[in-house]
Amino acid sequence: MSLSYESSGVRYDQLDAFKRACQQAARTTAPLLGDHGYSEPATTRGESAYLMEAADHFLAHVEEGLGTKNLVADAVYAETGECFYREIAIDTVATIVNDLITCGARPISVAMHAAVGDSGWFADAKRMNALVAGWAEGCRMAGAVWGGGETPTLRGIVEPDGIVLAGSAVGMIEPKALRITGEVREGDAIIFLASSGVQTNGLTLCRAIAERLPAGYQTPIGHGDGRTYGQALLAPSVIYVAFVRECQRRGLPLNYVAHVTGHGWRKLMRLEEPFVYEITSPREPLALFKFLESAGPIERREMYATFNQGVGFAALVKPADVDAVLAAAQATGYDAWRAGTVRKQGGRKAVEVPSLGLTFEADTLQVR
């Protein structure tokens, strides 16, 4: 049987009912911003970052979590002694700040939430120090201060060997014109920025695959890549803050950006307005994704609907800005390329990858 994300046990329907209830109740609190000199921009609910508008700036707030990726690090650590908690900490900071910058906000402060089931978790100095060093490194990559955090022991809630890694960020957009608003037009170019691997999504499925492999995380992934499955999964996420900030510094407008996480490439059609996103230059899949596809096995369509497939961040820009945006990406150390074009087809919303024979219509994505 071919594997899929739903079959690996994550029920989005139950979660989504809760998320909708939260959004509905949260909206009723918006008038409270008035006392502070802020108001809620019409379109911020459901976006990756929550924005508050003042006369001369936007304040941004994000709360995000790593998910279950650290279970992979735990398994690899137990099998080989190789500790990836530096990478896991960078991953956690990345999930937070990559969400924050999607609205154009620069992260100013990042706080850690690390809840353990037993305070003994911290008795392993090597692992504990790796987590601390990685968190500071992630903050430096994001250009943000590490502004405190919370590290409770939650026996009976968190598993005895477990740690819940999450956190929050505060950011700002100033001047307000730097806000990324989603003013996308037909003909806009789609720029892709490379990911380092799965980054932080699809890990539940990745763990299910490890259980099916005789050598588990120690299986070499091949396809010219010398790493094991565990090592490749645990490559730290790319933090895309410097790219957005460099574009802002150079005066290059980003009409929309998407942090490609859960829901894979379907995430490209997050924008409310209907467009067809035609991807003409998908990246040659990384060795890790080729390995996952055959090891699962996972259908090609499911791969692109679940994983980032080598693309961690996407920016929509006007065609005249493509070269300048690619130059800004290169100057800040990112692997970026023009991947496709935004089309208008009436009320249709879809992602199309003709060279792979893939199409995702709007009804395959419910994230707002």
Added chain:
Amino acid sequence: MSLSYESSGVRYDQLDAFKRACQQAARTTAPLLGDHGYSEPATTRGESAYLMEAADHFLAHVEEGLGTKNLVADAVYAETGECFYREIAIDTVATIVNDLITCGARPISVAMHAAVGDSGWFADAKRMNALVAGWAEGCRMAGAVWGGGETPTLRGIVEPDGIVLAGSAVGMIEPKALRITGEVREGDAIIFLASSGVQTNGLTLCRAIAERLPAGYQTPIGHGDGRTYGQALLAPSVIYVAFVRECQRRGLPLNYVAHVTGHGWRKLMRLEEPFVYEITSPREPLALFKFLESAGPIERREMYATFNQGVGFAALVKPADVDAVLAAAQATGYDAWRAGTVRKQGGRKAVEVPSLGLTFEADTLQVR
């Protein structure tokens, strides 16, 4: 054997080593604030809220968690069907915003972090809706918008029936003179604000006591209080935001405030500068604390070193402001009274409660 907090399984030493490593690494990231037009005030590390200083305001950021109180709600729900998740949500918001206002910042936005072990947690609509309603209610009490959040399913990290409740807040101090700096002087008055019960600390110990009681959480607490142990424990925390804001609005300087949480009344000596805090009017213990003391049994000294003993928030003000501060508290619905006086005794730091024969010296508190 008499019960204590350490005997209930929380090891502060291991946690503290981690916290110190975090603070040390976090400090190295402070120069990154310069790019954003902020700097780190000298004394903000180790305080309850992280502050960033700009020319005309301070930005504040807090990440906090509920702890294990929801395990009490789970047990009571299983035994009686009475759902306290509205109260639990208010508790979670309270832990976050009560920390934030200790520096004088007004909470603007509060984000939720709710991580479950199984998405089935949300299938119980009564419980789910109580959580959502309570979170919104807590935000309203705090005068803050509910600015989004994160609700992951973390199978294998969070226990199957468990939920980790935490969150973050963004706040601001403007004008900067409203910052609560800790400029305490000998002779300052100590104002206490009432708590509603244990609020959010000492719950691990409370659960250990429930296990020793034949009727568990269904035990009546007596002492003139008609509630069961479970009901009394689950009274929602008081949110002290309106008190601080009203003092600010009336131009009443708060020289220092303390959110009385873990470490009980020892928390009063959080300030770096050595003072002796003499408490001459402790509150008559609530029925719940009398019950806990005898049910444990817990020694009197341990009670005050662990629980808030009916006092959730303390403010240090100059003697001439006492009446005005008490009037501000009353106007915003808080039960407040003058509880004692700040004394100077050379380099000694201590909390003294002569009427109870209790003294806590500085070496009994290590929280910075």
